[in-house]
Amino acid sequence: MEQHFRLILASGSPRRHELLKRMGYAFESCAPDVDERVEGPAEEVVRALAQRKAGKAAEGYPSGVVVASDTLVSLNGRALGKPIDEKDAFSMLRALSGNEHEVFTGVCLMDAATGRVSIEVVRTGVRFRALSDAEKIDGSYENVMGFPVDDVERMLKEFLKKQPVREGR
Numbered sequence: 001m002e003q004h005f006r007l008i009l010a011s012g013s014p015r016r017h018e019l020l021k022r023m024g025y026a027f028e029s030c031a032p033d034v035d036e037r038v039e040g041p042a043e044e045v046v047r048a049l050a051q052r053k054a055g056k057a058a059e060g061y062p063s064g065v066v067v068a069s070d071t072l073v074s075l076n077g078r079a080l081g082k083p084i085d086e087k088d089a090f091s092m093l094r095a096l097s098g099n100e101h102e103v104f105t106g107v108c109l110m111d112a113a114t115g116r117v118s119i120e121v122v123r124t125g126v127r128f129r130a131l132s133d134a135e136k137i138d139g140s141y142e143n144v145m146g147f148p149v150d151d152v153e154r155m156l157k158e159f160l161k162k163q164p165v166r167e168g169r
Helices: 014-022 042-058 086-096 141-145 149-162
Strands: 007-010 028-030 065-075 078-080 100-111 117-128 134-138
Touching: 007 014, 007 042, 014 141, 014 149, 042 065, 042 100, 042 117, 065 086, 065 149, 100 141, 100 149, 117 141, 117 149, 141 149
Parallel strands: 007 028, 007 065
Antiparallel strands: 065 078, 065 100, 100 117, 117 134
């Protein structure tokens, strides 16, 4: 795939790196340090954090498209943050066991030169068997992994079609 724009992944996540690489894009990456304290429903939190991460990452680049994302699991309308330790992780898994929950990922594309943004939130429903693997995934499997590749691909194409990104370093 011929690529006529600079792409910057605003993430230190090895999984997001792997998924974007599988999409066939050449990219640079950085892991922006942002305050992740945001209150509200999961959809609003991931939207705000994805934009915050993209904005912080864009500060370090004069041009290019920054792609940033943030993912949260929501159980019964309550966002579950990142587990603080192994005990907390097992507690979360027990809460999810046998229940349906939602995974929300906010994706933000930002033109580093102009600040133009495109933001979407992708929702995937997941049902776990009792303390086992996922029984059913209704939506994007990659979203559950933290980076909805089909949606990111579509967003990039639409973003670049509306206004080409100026190159320059």
